Amino acid sequence: MANADLMDKLVSLTKRRGYVFQSSEIYGGTGSVWDYGPLGVELKRNIKDRWWSAMVHQRDDIEGLDAAILMHPRVWEASGHVEGFTDPLVECTSCHRRFRADLPEIEAGQCPTCGTRDSFTEPRMFNLMFKTFMGPVEDSSATVYIRPETAQGIYVNFLNVQGAARQKVPFGIAQIGKAFRNEITPGNFIFRTREFEQAEMQFFVKPGDDEEWFERWMEIRMQWHVDLGIDESKLRFHAHGSDELAHYAKHAYDIEYEFPFGWKEFEGIHNRTDFDLVRHQEYSGKRLEYIDAPTNERFVPYVVETSMGVDRTMLVVLADAYREEEVEGEARVVLGLSPSLAPIKVAVFPLVKKDGMPETAERLSAALRAASIPSFYDQSGAIGRRYRRQDEIGTPWCVTVDGQTGEDGTVTVRDRDSLEQVRVGVDHVVAWIREHLA
Numbered sequence: 001m002a003n004a005d006l007m008d009k010l011v012s013l014t015k016r017r018g019y020v021f022q023s024s025e026i027y028g029g030t031g032s033v034w035d036y037g038p039l040g041v042e043l044k045r046n047i048k049d050r051w052w053s054a055m056v057h058q059r060d061d062i063e064g065l066d067a068a069i070l071m072h073p074r075v076w077e078a079s080g081h082v083e084g085f086t087d088p089l090v091e092c093t094s095c096h097r098r099f100r101a102d103l104p105e106i107e108a109g110q111c112p113t114c115g116t117r118d119s120f121t122e123p124r125m126f127n128l129m130f131k132t133f134m135g136p137v138e139d140s141s142a143t144v145y146i147r148p149e150t151a152q153g154i155y156v157n158f159l160n161v162q163g164a165a166r167q168k169v170p171f172g173i174a175q176i177g178k179a180f181r182n183e184i185t186p187g188n189f190i191f192r193t194r195e196f197e198q199a200e201m202q203f204f205v206k207p208g209d210d211e212e213w214f215e216r217w218m219e220i221r222m223q224w225h226v227d228l229g230i231d232e233s234k235l236r237f238h239a240h241g242s243d244e245l246a247h248y249a250k251h252a253y254d255i256e257y258e259f260p261f262g263w264k265e266f267e268g269i270h271n272r273t274d275f276d277l278v279r280h281q282e283y284s285g286k287r288l289e290y291i292d293a294p295t296n297e298r299f300v301p302y303v304v305e306t307s308m309g310v311d312r313t314m315l316v317v318l319a320d321a322y323r324e325e326e327v328e329g330e331a332r333v334v335l336g337l338s339p340s341l342a343p344i345k346v347a348v349f350p351l352v353k354k355d356g357m358p359e360t361a362e363r364l365s366a367a368l369r370a371a372s373i374p375s376f377y378d379q380s381g382a383i384g385r386r387y388r389r390q391d392e393i394g395t396p397w398c399v400t401v402d403g404q405t406g407e408d409g410t411v412t413v414r415d416r417d418s419l420e421q422v423r424v425g426v427d428h429v430v431a432w433i434r435e436h437l438a
Ligand code: GAP
Pocket: 148, 149, 150, 151, 181, 183, 190, 191, 192, 193, 194, 195, 196, 197, 198, 200, 265, 266, 267, 268, 305, 307, 308, 309, 310, 311, 312, 313
């Protein structure tokens, strides 16, 4: 399948089946933000829950935080974002569209929209932060920024969390939340948007221990993606050269995926040194030092950051899961999502709408709902079509109540990938699904 086709197919499938909708579509859409529908919100939540479990619940050295999106404007001066969070912008003097100056087409001298050659203005630096006003007066003293990364909420709370949770360095603070960037050229579906979600963790270490922790976190984060079921041959690290490093980073690696539009970053691991904490000390006038208990040694910790884009990870998961194949002479589309990520874990069908089958299937559906197992009941259409509808959204198992159920109390459980069907007692389906989800 051609790569451009795959993106078109993903956009179309995810819209049709309720994963992702264009924001404000009835007004023509925005192209730079997207809404998650009933299945999308479940998939995204499952990704975030897995991240939170791995980063917070399964460790005793990382605490959670949910800091506000709006912060004191000085935060963004201290962080360097007011001064340095910019992209070079050019305008085509023929069609007046604006572009990032570092796009390959612009560097080659041709306008990607109207095709005019060498018609660009001189680049000027454009700040990517959205601004708004706090309170009823719209003047410069009321200007606040809508956070472009969640990390700063963690830095300003470093001592609050450390003291309240009685953590000792090395330890981390994790947060999942929205971030906003006024990207000059958003695009590639949910890959680059102006509103997105980040899952970030800042790990505070003793200066000198940073390189070792940096390597450990690279390994842990790559393994996490492999454990999600992502094809390992499509994952790689990319080391930032000095021309790519963010203003805060001493050392940075991207985790990249081979998207249909090429190898691109979807998570960054950064050695931010003591840059942010030292700057916040300077700008706030408050000490942000850690005092090591037995030695009374004071230091400003270094920070190793892991920063994952939740929406981009969702695109990785979807692109990686999509496949088209032929089974029993018929074409089918499958989202081969790992069961823990699939929005619906099990679909329940009565083979036909008679002989007590719908009643048994409805009872089973109720039992699954009571057990909080996301399920879907479907009695309409031929059984083959019902299977295909579930394959296409990634449901790992379909349970069918059939003629034999009335005789021996068993149902078939069909596996999405192998297509194998096993018979399971209808009263054991909930336990069977739980066991296979674990
Ligand atoms: N706190 C560090 C930081 O924000 P970043 O490399 O700028 O680092 C981290 O962003 C991750 O956030 C990226 O790897 C990407 O997954 C996601 N991200 C950044 N900009 C994005 C955008 N415009 N749309 C969607 N995701 C974005």
